[in-house]
Amino acid sequence: MFKCKAALLILAAFLFQNCDSPSESMDEAKEKAPIQIVTLDPGHFHAGLIHKSMYPEVDSTIHVYAPEGEELRDYLNRIAGYNEREEDPTAWNIEVYTGDDFLQEMIKEKAGNVMVVAGKNDRKIDYILSALENGMNVYADKPLVINPAGFQKLKRAFEIAEEKNLLFYDIMTERFEISTILQRELSMIPEVFGTLEQGTLEDPAITKESVHHFFKYVSGAPLVRPEWFFDTEVEGSGLVDVTTHLVDLVQWESFPGEALDTSDVTMLQAELLPTSLNYEQYQLVTGKTPSFSEGETLDVLANGEMNYTLKGVHAKVSVKWAYQAPEGTADTHYSIMRGTKANLIIRQGEEENYKPILYVKLLENQETALQKAINEDLQSAYPGISLTKLDNGEFRVEVPDSYSVGHEAHFAQVTENYLKFFKAGKMPDWEVPNMIVKYYTTTQAYEKAQ
Template sequence: MKKLFFPALPVLLISTFLSCSNNKKEITTENKTEANSAAAATNGKIKLMTLDPGHFHAALVQKSMYPNVDPLVHVYAPAGQDIDEHLKRISQYNSRAENPTQWQEDVYTGPDFLEKMLQTKPGNMVVMSGNNQKKTEYMKAAVDAGLNVLADKPMAITTQNFDLLKEAFASAEKNKVMLYDIMTERYEITTMLQREFSRLPDVFGTLQKGTAADPAITKESVHHFFKYVSGSPLKRPAWFFDVRQQGEGIVDVTTHLVDLVQWEAYPEQTIDYTKDVKLTSARHWQTKLTPTQFKTVTQLDSYPDFLKKDVVSDSLLGVYSNGEINYQLKGTHAKVSVIWNFEAPEGAGDTHFSIMKGTKANLIIRQGKEQNYKPVLYIEPAAGTDLNAFEETLKTGLATVQAIFPGVTVEKTGKIWTVTAPEKYHNGHEAHFGQVTEKYLEFLASGKMPEWEVPNMLAKYYTTTKALELARKKK
């Protein structure tokens, strides 16, 4: 059955103002024909479809409008909490006081939702962000049908998924469509600046090779099950805590970290996972949640049956959400790790630590209490460096960075320089979804992606899925 969802406050639908409740409403055949005709008459070349949006990232893609994208979005999903929460978020964006969106959601919730989407194909671009157990299969089916896919991470959570992902990329190339993942962290300003300063040989030198005990690159990400999204407490689906459906932390959030290692250490270079990636070690461990904590984030009174096998002593739910990977990339030693806690300290949120070690300086991102839980980039010259000479070199290098990011400054404190970017660059994690989408739309408009993107996506998911395999062998 098809339904059209309208937000709680009056919004413009075609040329008529309608006001209704938060409930999804039926649309008559007459009105539906009018809506489809109007949609066909728009100038937008991209028509969105959203498939099984079980994760809030699917809605964040629609937090903004895009000039070349039709406002009518076709959604295919099973009926239930996931689709209801997704539509509520879209409604909030449509109803907000500042820069409201104008999305119209045409929703199909039959059990054959995937087949229906592939059959009818009312759009040419599919957004996927939800339960990861079948996501790789969904992607393969979509590109086989000649559809472009923008997928949230992770694209693969097992080595079996990785094998299917390789087939999906081959199919996308054959059918001349684009398969791309949502790497929001490339748009975080301190990470972008860390990358730019690392490309200044007079300041950074060259990237060290490091060792397994002392890697040249280390990245650590701390996340929280309880958090706020778009100003409201996030309600997570129960399956999010099942690693068979969500994926372990070592194949989930670490996707971003592995991507950043590749993107910063070897910018715009193609990586061949068959010879450039060598795993050294990997480990994983559980975060344990109380029944009260689980209820707080899911609003469920008890664990569903599929989670009961993960309940340990004292009714605690054990989730393998933490992981660490030590590996070599083109001979450079790197370490990435992800940690999940229940809730952040007061005033804090998800945090990131990163260090790139150069022969002339280290580039360090910290986001702790001292930084008011906001990421800050520091430049630390190598031991024995003439600081006065380094400062002059840094001034010259800064001009190169400022040509890309006007307004960026550096300030010396002791033997370390702090890099400061104007507030306009600190637009927040949620805004990065729009930036990724805009980049993907540019790829679609030009008909091509950079040549290194696909092989590097494969390298990334090879690294994470093989690391999971290694971590499980050590149990």
């Protein structure tokens, strides 16, 4: 095991050395900022993305507890890149503890009051329970759980958080995508949207579909994924990972500000399908020699689709994974909300230059109401948005480039939201029940697919 305290412990060759610099006492740190982050076992690059920005409320020292290895090295190098960039560099200080007892040491030292965890999903809920039981708030990457057994632990975790008055929250970046925000806003204007349809199994009232790729670039560099990412017993299957975001958006848009219950969910259909990686593809995306032979493939159950009802409203959620996007293309997203007066459609294809764009298809002659909503009602919150009428009769919602900050920047937005909750000492009343319903939905889909 190893422990070192200094201003910065990010070395190109990852050579840990003993340091003589005295550490700042916890009392001194708390006087500077009310929030001290502890990062546990950062196995996913999302753990680093949280620190792409700095926050006045957060102490600049990050206490990291993790096993030695490539995942920790990647995390430290990512933060080093943020600290060393020319434009708006961060100034994070890192204190690292490595060893097989990293979890026990985190609990013993209690060097911070908020644990951040993003990594192996099969053990994440156990990390969360340990932190909560020992009085630490939790800010966790999705998914919190990947199967029904994990869901039972999750319910207990929320009970502990309530008993100890702790803030336990998952990172829902997609709520900060402007096209989704405006889809939600317009759905709440009856003069434009009417009310949400009930839909049917064949024609759901709300649909969320996304296509992702194993090989991609993050912060300008090729993303090397850990081997466990392709083990669905550790990462989770296509019904419980990215679908977490889409199920969250179904709830957030269909029943805004409303607390839901697991009894509101009826899972109708769910299926899992594989994406196959050949020898060369696996080697490129992991940087490792595959355990299977050339000419063979690894079939990853990464693709999932679920059809369910939420308070009687039919919803469809599907996620597909390919190895790599064709040149000139990218990840895509499609969504539709069907109202009695209009359909609100998000497309992210070639015509949109692979940026999510919101379209409005009016079903009645309410163009005046739509113009008023965009040009008057929503201008104070989203200045600069406008409408373009297309030849097919649909309206495209035009959004200034300043709103399109990208997926990585959404992590800072979610974190700022969490910090607001932290300072207020509470979250909206609907957040916790709806997190429970969200993971009930994904794990019910997983069980249905079996």
